[in-house]
Amino acid sequence: MESVSRIQVLTPAVVNKIAAGEVIERPASVIKELLENSLDALCNRIDVEVEDGGAELIRIVDDGEGILPDDLPLAVTSHATSKLRQADDLFCVQTMGFRGEALASIAEVSQFRLRSRARGESIGAELAVNCGQRSEIVPCGMAQGTQIEIRQLFCNTPVRRKFLKKAGTEFGYISEQFSRVALAVPRLQMSLTHNGKNVYRLPAGQQLLERLTLFYGSSVTDKLIPIETQHHNVRLWGYVGHPSLHKGTRKSQYLFLNGRYIQDRSLLHALNEAYRGLVMVGRHPVAFLFIEMPGDQVDVNVHPTKSEVRFRDGSLLFRMLLSTLRTKFLQSDLQSTLSIKPAGNPAAPTLQNKQERVERDLVSWAKQQLEHQVAQRVTTPPDAPSPMPAAPSQPMEKSEAGSDDLGADAFLAAMENSGGNEPTTVPFAEQEPVASTASDMQSASMPVPQPSEQRSGIPALQVDDCYIVLSTDQGLTVIDQHALHERVLYERFRNKILEERVEVQKLLVPLTLELSDEQVALLLDQQQMLQQMGFQVEEFGRGMLAVASHPVFLGHQVIEDVIRGFADKLGSSETVTRRDLLDETLHMMACKAAVKAGQKLTPDEIVSLLAQRDIVDDAHHCPHGRPTALVLSREELDRQFGRLGA
Template identity: 45%
Template sequence: MDATARKLPTIRQLPPNLINQIAAGEVIERPASVVKELLENSVDAGSTRIEVSIVGGGTEMIRISDNGCGMTADQLPLALASHATSKLPTDEALFHVSTLGFRGEALASIGSVSQLTIRSRIDGDDAGNEVRVRGGVIEPPVPCGCGVGTVMEVRNLFFNTPVRHRFLKTAQTEKGHIVEAFTRLALANSHIHFVLNNNDKPLYDLPVTERWSERIEAFFGSEIADCLIPINSDDAQIRVSGYVCDPSVSRGNSRMQYLFLNGRHIRDRSLQHALGEAYRGLLMVGRHPVCFLRMSMPAEMIDVNVHPTKLEVRFTDGGRVYSRLLQTLRHHFLTTDMTQRVGPSSPANQPTQSDAPQGPTVPVLNRTEQAHRQSVIEWARTGRSPDEVFVSPNRGGDNMPTNAGPIASQNSMTSLGGVPDFQPYPSGNSMGLPATGMASTGDADFAPDPNLAPWDDPHMPIGDPPLSRNGHPSVCYLGFQVHNRYLVTQDEKGMVVIDQHALHERVLYERVKTKVLDSGQALESQGLLVPETVSLTPAERTAVLEHQDTLRQIGMDIEDFGGETVVIRSYPAMLRKTPPAEMLRTLMESVLGGGKKPEPIELLNHLLSTIACKAAVKAGDPLSPEEIESLLEQKDLFNDTHHCPHGRPTALFFSRDELDRMFGRLGPRGRV
């Protein structure tokens, strides 16, 4: 036999203790994993009060006591055996799991890497029983004194696996992970009294409550509790309830998205994606919504036997669950006034962006730019093509207007993609300004008469104000512009300050989205007399050619020109002021910057929002009275006008009470 021949390895059966230590590597990652597993056992035992005490971040000691059903002396050693559980009475029960635990691995794994002591007593017994486990070695049960229920004490975690122990973080960090595990179980079970102590000091004492919002407030404070929007939907099989937060409260990551399925905290990418889609256009890029949602469905519709931590699940009909969550949230958002309010009860911690350079200089538009801007506003107002309403001031002719006033007649308005025709103010006239108002930047016909009081002005509207989508007047169309950036107006409950760019951007976005996504039409495009060639990087060129059809839907016709060059043959008519090459590069930068290939619908949504942003009036653009009126009138004609497509608020609402409080007119006895 060749001396260099390889020795045949021997297959051997691993001892039970080593098997448990290997299993502990999957189930028991850190002290928080111990807390999670033991808390789930206490919940499954029918406990009404559970107390958790930790020392040294859980590495020195973890004690969990409950008043559940308890265990008998002969059950204690069996509970510590590998793959032993009372939660699967039959083999078929695995496909109808209704408990949090069911694998039968936790206690065996914990006992193999720690010094574990269990004391338990059932109702009706005079005394309890105690069993000790030292590094996987189980001692016989002995009688002890204890109350009804179970007390589990874990000391010196990973004492016999020093490699695992060295990977633990500081006591403060481990405590934070334990608090998170405790939070998830306590949120999911508001019918149980939970207590958490750290180093003999109480952290949480959460009594039973029927109002879930009270438990949420106990963990996250009034900042979150005051911004909760209740959610409730039931289709006989899938029920969704709980709360989502107003977009003014968001986070830079998804850690505050608490999803509970049949009482179990889960992480599911499809549900998180549905949540993000529901908030599309309400949050800025990089911000994540905050939610606390409970979902319930028959056990046969889900599979929880996916991962040892039981954090992931699979759905038999994932598309239905996705649609149910998305439709539920969007319906509630559309029926809820989400205008951002200013006051102590409505925090505004959302980061903002400026759309124009800061400084005292206000850009002055030439007559051509003013005419084009008004054509875009008129297009958003009437649905007519910008080419129909745009007339260069430099062109001659008897019928050509030579000013920057109104270009299109209100009597020739058309519908765009199923959106109801815009209805002018009841009087048919334009908005009048107070006697002390500012002069118009447009047609002189709209300048107020300084000799008339506001109520005598012939341009003041007569009759009732137009109704919003909900059938109630929302904004009084008597607004004025501040610093060529903001429109100040009022409704029946207070004062509203509107960002002109953000509101106009949302209006344009909703119109183009209705036309392209709902009606399946393409945006109006303008053929270029001389097609424009654009040199791109290889990655940009590849992205452009891959998305030719999508770009054609927004009115941009692009063809390959050879090498790394493409040629633009047509361009969206509403982007007359933006150079085609610059716009194409802007679109491709946003596509490539996402880090992954976008879905066609996501790309189209992004392109439409970019077009709306480029075409909308900017901060610093002076608006004429009729333009102000047109924007304010459209605020209630579209969805989600409380935020621009990129998530910035379009308006800030100051209630009368808040204004009175700020000016010291609201005392303890009422207004003064």
């Protein structure tokens, strides 16, 4: 009996349908491929028209170089392209497309019509393809450029068509593809129409910021910070959002490489690292970043849609982006501004009640201060003891712009390089036991400088034992006392560890903690890290851990919380890097040691806390990314009291 071969060569029609499934996922995929073809044709104008979310009609018209009549059949043939000649060309691609798959794939699953008139030709030519079946080429009258019309997308693949979402959702994907090209090449004149309604009409010759305003509005662009850096022949530039401008998803993070929208996990990681501590956990910064580099330094042929690329030196770009953003943030004003909503909105009653309470407190407090000044006419001596941590008499020298000496990376490097595989010994300060209060963070006898931004006269006011209100050059500033103190302590802890000068308090009677066997093992495995932070821990029997010493700046009552929190993080199922573990532990230590909401502060403590705003790297955000202060500007006050336009 003759056996039948089980392996067969697929027919061209089946091959094309498989290829179409890889390249063309939905109508937005068609838009992307056709827009890139128009860019490669060196056009100055692109008009996009769609109906029913692109399922019924997609029409794109450009004024580019056009296609010669004899080349029309090749344009819809698989693996036929004008952009490559040999394999080596793949490693220096300068065009958006290069595989020669898009038009052939689209024509295989739709009613496809291609009309084009090349430069120098007096008349155009038209080619129709119905689900892979070509018709004869016929002449047609048209202006220079190319017009592609796709009807009934996926008409011969009903399963794929069935899985298309609602027209509004599909158009949302189309609009996103349109906006990516519009931002990548703002010089282009572009329009987008859906079901006969004009959605976007973008003029030619715009600057990037102008185009961003058209898409996102001035409420976003007013909070964008320009950045630019260059290393040899690699240029990185664009705009990043002020930390107060953040989103719930990463959809507002755009990366462009040589005019092409890309996705790169490493660069997005660098972006998020730069915003660490500036944006709240779970929120994401806004960024529009552009990379320009020679084509031979990047491989774009690693993904069917060319959205993922492989850089020859990805670490260089990572460092460029991270250092540029950190430098820019050090040089920028990251303070948040408070804008009160107009009266009549649902939140107005609550806001009005809070304003009335603040006004009553202000009046009462002002009377007390004036009576006190008239009666005594004295000020606190600069060397008077203060139970709050006082600021150094001179601001600490900050690192030069662009240096990461005080950043998380340097912190990690210092921890890892402080002795190789040998345990690093932290200088133990031999001293008497000290009181375990928040005032132990620093010597109280240091002089307290007056905050540079605070106006002279009546000092600051504490409201509800939670917020500090003061008048500054920017307007009325409201400070979250816990958030600001947390930032001050976090940077102080970090700097002490970086400089290997953690002062340690030895306990006469070790603190014993009852933990699980697993937690004890995890903590003992990290003894070196704990010791470098000022904790000396030892096993004290089964399921017990003894803490023999702790950092001086931590009170006794928070030691147990910090150690248990550290153990919980070690035992979590999440993948935590060494740097993240160290940083989060510092966050926890600062949070536990900082003054709390509801804790009343003396005038000296308030002055001391405000003075330290001038000596921290970022006084505008707590380590978790929450703002430490909000500013109600003079203009906003005038507007609320009806003084504007009088």
